Amino acid sequence: MNDPQRFEYVVRLGDNALVLGQRLGEWIGNGPELEEEMAMGNFALDYIGQARLFLSYAAELEGAGRDEDQLAFLRDQIDFRNVLLLEQPNGDFGQTIARQFFFESYYVLFLEALTASSDKRLAEVAARGLKESAYHLRHATQWMVRLGDGTEESHQRIQQSVDELWRFTGEMFSGDEIDRWAVDNGVGPDPATLRPAWDTRVNEVLQTATLTRPDNDWMHTGGKQGRHTEHLGYLLTEMQFLQRAYPGAAW
Amino acid sequence: MSKQQWPLFEIFVRAKSGLSHRHVGSLHAADEVMALDHARDLYTRRGEGVSIWVVRSSAITASDPFDADSLFDPAEDKIYRHPTFYEVPDGVENL
Numbered sequence: 001m002n003d004p005q006r007f008e009y010v011v012r013l014g015d016n017a018l019v020l021g022q023r024l025g026e027w028i029g030n031g032p033e034l035e036e037e038m039a040m041g042n043f044a045l046d047y048i049g050q051a052r053l054f055l056s057y058a059a060e061l062e063g064a065g066r067d068e069d070q071l072a073f074l075r076d077q078i079d080f081r082n083v084l085l086l087e088q089p090n091g092d093f094g095q096t097i098a099r100q101f102f103f104e105s106y107y108v109l110f111l112e113a114l115t116a117s118s119d120k121r122l123a124e125v126a127a128r129g130l131k132e133s134a135y136h137l138r139h140a141t142q143w144m145v146r147l148g149d150g151t152e153e154s155h156q157r158i159q160q161s162v163d164e165l166w167r168f169t170g171e172m173f174s175g176d177e178i179d180r181w182a183v184d185n186g187v188g189p190d191p192a193t194l195r196p197a198w199d200t201r202v203n204e205v206l207q208t209a210t211l212t213r214p215d216n217d218w219m220h221t222g223g224k225q226g227r228h229t230e231h232l233g234y235l236l237t238e239m240q241f242l243q244r245a246y247p248g249a250a251w
Numbered sequence: 252m253s254k255q256q257w258p259l260f261e262i263f264v265r266a267k268s269g270l271s272h273r274h275v276g277s278l279h280a281a282d283e284v285m286a287l288d289h290a291r292d293l294y295t296r297r298g299e300g301v302s303i304w305v306v307r308s309s310a311i312t313a314s315d316p317f318d319a320d321s322l323f324d325p326a327e328d329k330i331y332r333h334p335t336f337y338e339v340p341d342g343v344e345n346l
Contacts, residue, residue: 033257146281
């Protein structure tokens with residue numbers, strides 16, 4: 001492989017999309033309302049679509065004869081590079097919304113920066129994803145406010161989800177040598193630079209939703225390097241079952 | 252948990268600029284803003300539209316089916332209301 005950093009960078013993007021897409025897909029058949037279930041399914045497909053673009057590109061970069069499916073279904077947990085936030089369980093509807101809100105608030109900023117990437121393939125995917133995520137964020141923001149400023153129970157439950165997931169938000173802004181490589185080569189932004197705009201947006205919405213911003217700033221990291229929480233293994237077991245049990249099975 | 256049904260909304264989608272909005276179906280939502288989002292997710296997934304209207308079903312006043320005879324039958328034998336008695340002059344392309 002002549003471009004290992006680029007491969008690593010693209011796999012991270014692909015895994016974020018894949019794992020979140022899988023999580024959102026888990027709502028199919030379980031949504032609180034038919035309409036919201038459809039919305040979750042749409043979002044899931046948006047992400048699976050992105051994951052395909054990223055991972056097929058990664059497979060080309062790797063040049064080892066693997067394709068997007070093999071990267072998605074035949075890698076083990078330690079080879080996954082998604083941030084920890086996205087592998088956290090759906091929980092109740094509010095917890096999914098809180099996860100979605102934290103991530104999309106970051107992701108629209110990230111994709112916006114990625115549209116200016118020196119890597120044209122990534123810039124194209126970013127332009128497409130940006131429109132999708134702008135809508136996802138609108139949806140999540142509305143629900144944050146509805147639940148936070150809703151009933152006593154909805155307020156208490158969404159606050160609990162915010163508190164629970166907060167410790168995973170910092171990883172999105174923590175860079176390592178791969179991010180430095182991306183910045184040096186004009187491929188992607190320094191994640192830390194996205195933080196102020198994220199803080200502004202999150203503070204604004206939390207306030208509108210009458211929610212309290214957690215003051216705990218100790219953050220879990222490691223997902224980008226392949227050190228995951230216990231939840232990813234279960235997700236992969238379900239997602240990869242078919243290809244593991246019936247190698248090469250196709251529609 | 253008591254399950255209270257969200258109100259029903261009727262959804263109208265404009266397929267492209269220049270056409271009128273057409274009724275495509277209905278859905279449940281807590282309010283108009285949510286209804287727009289749900290309509291986007293349910294009725295424009297395959298590129299069906301460029302604009303959406305939502306209106307509460309309760310805001311619609313419908314004609315009574317039992318009145319159909321008096322409302323609609325009288326129009327049936329008024330063939331002169333159809334513009335079929337004019338001769339179209341040669342050379343007129345658009346009428």
